Amino acid sequence: MTVPREKPQGDAEVGFHTSGHTGKPTLWLRTHDQLRTEAQMIGDVIIGTVDRVVTFAPAEHLFGRLFGDVLPRLRGIPVQDLHTDPTQAPDLIKTARTLLVCLPSTWAVLQRMIPRLRELPGTVALHGTGPVTPAAARVVSQLRGSGFRAVELFGSTESGGIAYREMSTDPAQARPWRLLPDVRLVTDGPASELQTLHVRSPRLARPANAPTPPPSLRLPDLIRPVDARHFDHVGRSTGLVKVNGRRCDIDAVAADASRVLGTEVACLAMRDPLRGEHYELYYDDLAGTLTDETVWHRLPGALAGRPVPRTLHAVPGIPRTATGKLKLDQLHAATAQRSAVRA
């Protein structure tokens, strides 16, 4: 447990990487002012007074940096950093109001500590972008009426925090996202129609190859505005998944894996009860030259640090439409047939 000290930062910027659509990291720069403003605003609007922080998010990522480093520095409160080992239980101090900086996987640990969490005078669990996992829903449900609050934060490396909402235990009952005070929606068409998320904010990051941040930012998320300050999130418009909060473009993974394995590859997104989202990798083994073992062995060369797939499926060809879209029903049928033969 350490108490980070606030120190003068000058004008230097802090860099955060995203995976980028080609698999090559893209660098986004934020000023210290932007970081402090964001941590302070979210601290005031969402978190309130806390005496200590337990973080499960790495400080190399914006979410972990803001709440596991910048906010504790601003407030002079101690931090327990558990991001290197998601199986490690936090020290919970009965007299301390605690901020838990959570990734989707964190909830698998917290659900084993419900009696201890109930004893705390006040706990705020800040859930970084990612779907609410079954474990998160169980924790929130079982701690209802205690001093425990769970808040989802929506944002990205490029945009910073965009919106928030109290976590709901039932996805069907989830409230709309509420914009943070300094964020504005840019609506491109009729206000209530489905559109890509497009925002203005003083906290947009600067791409390393640009002199200034963009005036507005369009994200790969599909939303439906509820009013000027709220929206419903409908889905994503690209092959992007967040594996335990870590962004991964599975279309780029498929392209890179195809090249390394020398066979056609497709990746499908899936819900994951621990990581929030994940993906499965299908490879064409019609030639009979590949096995799961060889694919697992060669994949790291293709992934370049991106998350490994949850599972592999060998299929006799990747079925596609004339326009190149995956024929999901045929893909699933081929997988089921292969599994039946193996069993």
Added chain:
Amino acid sequence: MTSSAVPSPADVRSRTRDALRQRLGPLDTVPDETPLPDALGPRYDSLTALECIGLVEAEFGIEVDFIEHDVRHAFRSIAAITGFVHDLLEDQASLRAHR
């Protein structure tokens, strides 16, 4: 329940392999003593270990205490999991016998 109701280490090992198969696929070529990260590489990261803990808990009706138990050590290999689970089942059986 008495200690005789506790499954043998061989049973625990066999059921552990079956439980882990759901997540990790066949482990026939992985020796009991080999550290799973060595055998499976990046497939067995700390999050996968967390999933395996859940599978083993469900299989044996036990609860792993992340504060009291050294989870990282207990789930490093099939032999380690077997020993950990068997000890936990014996402890539970003893507690029940003394109530």
